[in-house]
Amino acid sequence: MHNSGDVQIPIGPQHPALKEPESFLISLHGEKITAASVKLGYNHRGIEKACEERTYIQDLYLIERICGICSHSHSTCFAQTVEEIAGIEIPVRAKYIRTLIAELERIHSHLLWLGVAGHEIGFDTLLMYTWRDREIVMDLLAQLTGNRVNYGINTIGGVRRDIKPGQKEAVLNAMDALEERTKYYIELAQAETTLIKRLSGVGVLSRKDAQHLGAVGPTGRASGIERDVRKDDPYAAYAELDFKVITSDKCDVYGRTLVRVGELMESYSIVRQIMKKIPDGAITVKVPRKIPPGEAIGRYEAPRGEDLHYVRANGTEKPDRVKVRAPTLANIQAVSKMLEDRYLADMPIVVAAIDPCFSCTDRLVAIRDTQDKKHKHTMIWETLRLKGIEWHKERGIDFTLLNKKLADIFKK
Amino acid sequence: MMLDGEKIKEELENRFNYLKDAVIIKRESRIFAQIPLEKFEEVFRYLVKQSRFDALSAITGLDSGNGFTVIYHLHREGKILVNLKVDLNKEKPAVNTVTSYFPGADNFERELIDLLGIAVNGLAAGNSYPLPDNWPKGEHPLRKDWKGRPSASSV
Numbered sequence: 268m269h270n271s272g273d274v275q276i277p278i279g280p281q282h283p284a285l286k287e288p289e290s291f292l293i294s295l296h297g298e299k300i301t302a303a304s305v306k307l308g309y310n311h312r313g314i315e316k317a318c319e320e321r322t323y324i325q326d327l328y329l330i331e332r333i334c335g336i337c338s339h340s341h342s343t344c345f346a347q348t349v350e351e352i353a354g355i356e357i358p359v360r361a362k363y364i365r366t367l368i369a370e371l372e373r374i375h376s377h378l379l380w381l382g383v384a385g386h387e388i389g390f391d392t393l394l395m396y397t398w399r400d401r402e403i404v405m406d407l408l409a410q411l412t413g414n415r416v417n418y419g420i421n422t423i424g425g426v427r428r429d430i431k432p433g434q435k436e437a438v439l440n441a442m443d444a445l446e447e448r449t450k451y452y453i454e455l456a457q458a459e460t461t462l463i464k465r466l467s468g469v470g471v472l473s474r475k476d477a478q479h480l481g482a483v484g485p486t487g488r489a490s491g492i493e494r495d496v497r498k499d500d501p502y503a504a505y506a507e508l509d510f511k512v513i514t515s516d517k518c519d520v521y522g523r524t525l526v527r528v529g530e531l532m533e534s535y536s537i538v539r540q541i542m543k544k545i546p547d548g549a550i551t552v553k554v555p556r557k558i559p560p561g562e563a564i565g566r567y568e569a570p571r572g573e574d575l576h577y578v579r580a581n582g583t584e585k586p587d588r589v590k591v592r593a594p595t596l597a598n599i600q601a602v603s604k605m606l607e608d609r610y611l612a613d614m615p616i617v618v619a620a621i622d623p624c625f626s627c628t629d630r631l632v633a634i635r636d637t638q639d640k641k642h643k644h645t646m647i648w649e650t651l652r653l654k655g656i657e658w659h660k661e662r663g664i665d666f667t668l669l670n671k672k673l674a675d676i677f678k679k
Numbered sequence: 680m681m682l683d684g685e686k687i688k689e690e691l692e693n694r695f696n697y698l699k700d701a702v703i704i705k706r707e708s709r710i711f712a713q714i715p716l717e718k719f720e721e722v723f724r725y726l727v728k729q730s731r732f733d734a735l736s737a738i739t740g741l742d743s744g745n746g747f748t749v750i751y752h753l754h755r756e757g758k759i760l761v762n763l764k765v766d767l768n769k770e771k772p773a774v775n776t777v778t779s780y781f782p783g784a785d786n787f788e789r790e791l792i793d794l795l796g797i798a799v800n801g802l803a804a805g806n807s808y809p810l811p812d813n814w815p816k817g818e819h820p821l822r823k824d825w826k827g828r829p830s831a832s833s834v
Contacts, residue, residue, distance in 0.1 A: 309811075481781060579741060
C-alpha cells in the first residue's frame, strides 16, 4: 500500500480531534500525501456490552455519555428506539422540548466547530468570538436543563423538565443575539478572500466518493448529498417544523464551512418556531420497566450526521442488544480519500472539517523516514498546526490582518 | 395509493419466491427481511444495484442464544431503511464481505470479527477494530456467554 521510497508518518492514536482517539498512518512523497490509512478503536469502552447488563433507564444515562458534545443526540435516539419497541407515543410537548434541546445542541456544536476550524488555519480571532458566542447557548442549555453538557433532559417516555415561564424570552433573546453574529460570520465567509483561498479546494470529496464511502451530515451535504434525517425520516417534532436542508456543491472544506453556518441560521429559525408552536400539556407518560420483546431502529440527525441505534428487547427490564453507529464512524473512511494527494500542511483542517470530537489528551505526531530508519522524530499536533499556518503564509495566505480586522469590528 | 414500504415488500416477494412471508413492515420507513444465508448475496446485490438501496448505514451483529444474527441496514436516499437479517450457526459463524459494494463497511465488519467472533470471508487484512491488537484470541465480548476477563474485573 505504501511505497518504500515515501516517508511514513504515524499520527495518533492520541489526537486532539477525536471523540475516539485514532491513529493515522500518512505516507508522504515530498510534502504531498500519497496514502492515508486510519486505525480506530483506542477509545472503545464496551458501552454496548455494558448496556446489556443495565436497565433501560440506566442505559439512557450511560448512552448520554457516549459523546460530550452530542450527548442529547444519543440519548434521544436511544429513548425513541425503546419507545418504539414499547409502542409508546410521548406527549407532543415532550417532543417539542426534545427538539428544542436538539437544535440548541446543534448550535453549540457548530459554533464550536467554526472556532476549531479557525484555530487550525491560524484565524484565532474567529475562535475567540465563536466560542464567546457559544457561551450564550451553553448558558441557555444550563438554564433549561440544569446542565451544560450531559443535559439529562430525556427519560423513556418523555422529558424530565418543563420550560418555565420566563425562559421563553431568554431563548428568543439568545436567538436574536446569535443570529446577528452568525450573519456577520456568513458575510465574512463569503467575502474574505484569505479565508476562501485557504479553504477552497482543500479536502476534496466528490459527490460520488461521499456516496460510496457513506459520508453523513454536513460532510455529505457539502458534497451535494441532500440528506438529513430530520427531513427524510422525521422524528420528534421535525415533521411540524419548516426548515431547509443546506447543501453545497463545492465538495471541499470551504463547502463544509458554508453548510454549517447555513445550518446555524436554520436552527435559529427552528428554535423560534418551537417557541411559537409548543403546545401545553404533559411532558411524560408512564412506561413499564419491562419492555416487551421486539426490535427497532432509531435514526437521528446529530450535528455531525446520522446517528443510528438498534435495540432488541427480550421482555425483561434490560435490553438484549444495543448497537450504536455514531456519525464519525461513517465519516472517518472519507478522511483518507480527502487527504490523498494533498499537502501535509492541510491535514489539520481536513481532519477537523469532518468535525470529529477532540479528546484533549496527547497531541503526538510521529514522523518516520522509511529511507533512513535511524532518524525518527516526533512532532506534536500544535507544531503541525503551526507548520501548516507558516507553510501557507509563505504562499501568500496570511490571517494576521483578518485577525486584527475582526478584533477591531467587535471592539466597537 | 400503495405505500413505499408495501411496494418494496411486493417487489422482493415477487422477485425472490423464498422471501414470501419473510418481509415485515414494522412501520412505513422500516422494513425487515429474513434472508437465508445462501441467498443473501443475491438479494443484497439486487437491492443495491437495481433497487437504489445504495447506501449502507451500519451492520449490526448479535448473539441470539442459539446462533448469531447479522443485520445489514440499507437505505434509499436516506428515507427508507431495509434491514436484511441473516442467521448464522453457532459453531462456525461466517458471512461474506460487502466491502466490494461499500468500502465504508470495513469497520462494521471488523466489529463482527472482534466482538462476536463472526468470520468475514474476503475482507482485506487489516488492523483489529475496535479491540486492541493484543486482545486474547477467542475472547468475543458481545457473545452472551462472555462474562468478562478475570484480570479486567479484579482491577
